[in-house]
Amino acid sequence: MILAWLIILLMGCGLLAWLAGRWSDTLPRIISLAGIAVQLLAVTWLWFNHQQGNGSGKWIASYTHSWIPSFGIQIKLGVDGLSLLMLALTSFLGILSVLASWKEIKERVGFFHFNLLFVLAGITGVFLSLDLFLFYFSWEVMLIPMYFLISIWGNENRVYASYKFFLFTQASGLLMFLSILGLYLVHGQHTGVYTFDYEQLLGTVMAPQTAFLLMLGFVIAFIVKLSTVPFHSWLPDAHTQAPTAGSVILAGLLLKTGAYGLIRFVLPLFPQASHQFAPVAMVLGVLSILYGAKLTFAQTDLKRLIAYISVSHMGFILLGIYAFNVMAMQGVVMQMVVHGVSTGALFIIAGALHERIHTRDIGQMGGLWSKMPKMGAMGLIFVMGSLGLPGLGNFVAEILILIGSFAANETLTVIATIGLVAATIYSLRIMQKVFYGKEQKQWTVADFGLREMGIMISLSVAIIWLGLFPAPVLNLAKSAVVSLTGSNNKMVQDKPDRDNSKYPITNHSIIGVSVIRENSLINQINPKAPIKDDRTGY
C-alpha cells in the first residue's frame, strides 16, 4: 500500500501546489518540496528495512488491487532493488529540480509545480508497475506534463522542441502499446487467461517471429526514450529548450525509464528474441557512443552539448544491457544512477550560467573561473565525472559495462572504448571554453549562492560516494539484476557460449578484472562468482 501512496502523494501534492499557486509563489515550492521529501523518506525507509532482511521473496514490497477486472487489468505495483534505486534517484533529483527552479521560474509557479510533480508521479509509476497496462498508462502520464514544462517555461525555440519530444515519444509509445496488446492476446489465446500481469506474462509461449515483432514494438519505444542513434534527434532539442528542472528530469530520469523498460520488460519477456536482436542493439549502442561524442565536439550551445553527452552515455547503457551478463548489467544500473547525478549537475550548472549571463553560447563564455570559483570547482567535478575519472561514480559504471560487454563482444567493446577517449576531449573542452581561457566578455556575475551550493554539494557528495563505495548500490540491485539476467540466460539454452554458469563471466572478463586490480570491488558485486580462485592465476 505504501507504493500506491507514493504515487498518490505526488499527484495530490501536485494538485495542491497548483491551487496554492493562486495565492502565493512560495507555497507551491514548499508543498512540492515536502511531498518529494516524504517520498524520499519512504524510499529510504524501504531501503533500510530491506537491508535488515525483512524483505523476503523477489519483491521488497508489492501491492495489488483490481482495476478493470473484465480486461484483466490490475493496479499491481512492486519494488525490488532495481526499482528502489530508481525511486531513490527520482526523489533525489526531484528535490533538486524543485530547488534549482526556485529562482528561475517566476511565472505561473503553481502550474509549474503541478506539472513537475505529475512527471515525477508518472516516472514513479513506471518504476513501480508490474502490470503492463498500468506501465503504459504511467509511461504516457509522464509525457503531457513534460510537454507543458518544455512548451510553457522553455527557452526561445520551445514550441518546436516540445512538439518533437511529444511526437517521438508518443509515436513510439503507441507501437509499444500495440505490442502490449499483442502479447496480451497471444497469452490469452494460449492459456485462456487474459491478463496484463507481468509475472503471468513471463514465459509466454509464442512463435519466434511473433516474439520478435512484439519485442520490436517495446524496443523501439525504449530506445527512442534512451535516445539511441538514429532516434536521438528529439533529445538535444528538448534538453536545450527545457527549463533547468525539465532538463534535469529529462536527462536524469526520463532517459532511465527507457533503460529500465529494456531491463525489466524486454529481456525477461522476450529472451530468445532479445538474443537475436543483441548484435543490432550493441552496434546501435556503440554507434550512439561514438556519434554522440562526435556531435558533442561540434556544439557551441552548452545545454545542447550536455545533451549529446547524454546520447553518448546512453550508448553505454544499451551496450551493457545486451551483453547479457551480471557484471555488465550491474554497470548499467550504476550508469543509470551516476548519469542521473552527473548530467543533472551539469544541467543545473548550465541553467545557473544561463540565468546569470543569458546565453548558452560557449563562444561567449571563457575565463569565468576567476569570477565564479565555486561554480568552476563544481563544474570541474562533474566534467571529470563525465569523462570517467576514477574515484567518481561514472568510472565504476563504465568500466563494469566495458568488462561485461567484452565477454559478449570483443570487437564492439574495443570500439566503444574509444568513446572514453572522446569523452576526455569533449569534457575538457567544456572546462577550457567556459571556465578557463580568455575572457570573451566582461560579465559581471554572482557566484553560487547558498541554495545552489547546497544542491551542488549534495550532488558531488553523491557522485564521490558512488565512486568510492559503490557496494551498497550494487548490492541493492544485485538480486534483481541476477534474476533478470539469470532468467534470461536460463531460457536460452541453445546458446552454448552463455549457459555454462549462473554468472556467465568468461575468462576474458577476468583478464579485465585483474588488469584493473579492483578485486574487492568485483567481489562486492558478485561474491559467489569464481573470480578469486584457481582461475585468477594471472
Next chain:
Amino acid sequence: MTVQDIESLLPMVILAGGILFTMMLIAVKRNHRLAFISALLFIAAAIAAALTQIGEKPHAIGEVVVVDRFGIYYQVLLLSATFVISIFSYISLERFFPNKRKEEYYLLIMLATLGAGMMAVSSHFISFFVSLELLTISLYTLIAYYREREKAIEAGLKYLVLAAMSSAFLLFGMALVYAISGTMSFAGLSAITPSLSSSGILMLVAGIGLMIVGIGFKLAVVPFHMWAPDVYEGASSPVSAFIASVSKGSVVAVVLRLFMMADLYRYEKVMLAFIIIAILSMLIGNLLALMQNNVKRILAYSSIAHLGYLLVAFIAGKGMGTAAATFYITIYMITVIGAFGVITVIPSPGYEAGGIETFKALFWRKPVLATLFTIFLLSLAGIPLTAGFMGKYFLLTAGLGKSEWPLAFVLVVSSVIGLFYYLRVIVTMMKPDENSVSISPSISGSSLGGILMLTLLGILVVCLGICPGWLIEVVKSLNP
C-alpha cells in the same frame, strides 16, 4: 398498441408530449427562459422514464420496434446529450442570437432527439427511415437557425441538398434489398438471405452498398465527408455538438443493430467496403485537420477520423466489437459535447469563438475553461488519464482480437498524426498574453451554468479515464 407497448416507448412518448406542450407554451407566451425550462424538464422526465425501463425484458412491437437494453442505453445516452446541449444552446442563443424567435429552437432540438431516440430502437427499414428523416429535417432548420448569418444559411442549404441525396440512396438501397428478400425487418433479413441464389446475393450486396452511401453520409466518413467541415463551421456550436454526438450516435446504434440482427457480417464485400472507409476516414480526416485554422473545422475533421476509429471496432464484429463501438461512441459524445461547449462559453467579441487566434493565451485569461478544453482535446487525442485513452484501448483490443492488424496499425499511425493538431490548439492556448487589455466581456450568469456543466463533463472524462470499469461492464451487458 397495448399498454405495454406504450410503456416501453414511454421516454419517447414523454418527449413527443413535451414537444406539443412547449409548442402550446410558446403560442401562449413567448419567453426564452420558459421554453428552455419546459424543454429541460421534459427531457429530464424522458431520461427518468428510460432509466426505469432498464430492468425490463426486451419488448418488440411488431417487427418495427424492439425496446431492449441496447436501445434503452442509447436512448438514455442521446437524451442526456440533448439535455446538456440544450443548456449550451440557451447560452449561445442568449449571447449571439437577435432578440426574437429564440423559442422554436427547443422544439426542433427535441424533435431531432425524438427521431434519434426512435432510431435507436428501430428494427425495421420503415421505422429506421422515418426516424432518420425526422432527425435530418429538424437538423436542416437547426443548422440554418442563425438565419442572419450567411454561413449558417449556406451550411443549412449544403446539408439539405446532400442529406436529401443520401436519403435517396438509402431508400433505393432499402428498395433493392426488399425487392430481393421480400422483407424489411432486420431479423427477417437474416432468416431469408441464406436461401438466396448467387445473383440474388449480388443484388442484396448492391442494395446494402447503396445503403452504406446513405449511412456513410450521416456518419460523415470518407468519402462522404465533404459537408462536415462547412456545416460544423456554419452552424452554432451547440448544433455542431448535436450533429457530432446525437445524430452520429443514433446512426451508430441503428447500424450496429442492423448488422447484428440481419447478420450482415457474412458478406465480405460489405465488410471490405467498411475497411476501406475506415482506413480512409482515419487517415484523411486527420491529415486534412492539420491544415485548418478554425477550431470548429478541426473538430469536424477530427470527428471524421473518430468515426473511422469507431469503424475498427464495428468491423471487428459481434461481441467485443459491438461493446467497444458503444463504449467509444459514448466517450466520444461526452468529449465532443464538452469541446463544443467550451467554444460556446468562451467569451469573445462578436460571434462565437472559432478561429484559432481567439484561443491565444486562453490559459492565462480563463484558466478553468482552458484546462477543461485541454482535457477534452487530450481525450480526443487519446492520452491516458482521460476517457479517450480507454476508448482507444477498447477499440484496439477489439480490433486485434479479430486480428485486424492493418486496421490497428493505421489507427495508431493516424492518431499520432492527430496529435499534431490537438497539440497545436493547446500550444496556442498557452502562448503568452501580449495585449494585456482584456477585450473579452466578463462571464455572465448563464455562462456560469455552462461552466458548471463543462466542469461536470471534464470530471466525467477524467473519472472514466481512471476507472472505466463500471461503464465497460454496462456496455458489455448490452446485446442487440
